[in-house]
Amino acid sequence: MPMTHVSMRSGKPAAYRTAVLEGIHETLHTSLGVHTDAFFMTVREHEDANFHVNMSFPFARSSDVLLVQITLTTGRSADDKQRFYQDLVARLARNPGVNPADVFINLIEVAADNWSPGNGLAGQNPTSAAAA
Structure with missing residues (x-):
C-alpha cells in the first residue's frame, strides 16, 4: 500500500490535481500490481519562493514540474x-497533459513491517490480523 506525495507550484485547478493523483494510482495498479483500494495520496502546492527545482539539469523542464515521491513495499x-x-x-x-520531462519521480522502498495502516497493526495484510 504505497503512500504518495506530489509537490507542485500553486495555481493548478482541482481537476488537474485529481487527474495527477488518479493517474499515479492507476499506474501503480497496472504497472506494479498495487491493490486498487490502496490509495493514500497528498498534493502539496507551493508558492514560487518555496519551490526550487533545477529547470535545466539533466534536461529542460517547465514551471509545471511535479515532484512525485512514493513510498512502497x-x-x-x-x-x-x-x-x-x-x-x-x-x-x-x-491526462492532464503533463510534459514527461516535468515528472520527477522518487521511489522509496521499505520492508513490509515498516507500515502500520491503522489500529496499531503492522505489515501488508492487517485485515487478517484484525480478524484473529
Missing part, C-alpha cells in the same frame, strides 16, 4: 520500476 525489479516510470509519464501526458 520493497520487492520490485529494476525492470518493473522502469516500466512504471515510462507508463506514468505517458499516462500523465495524456
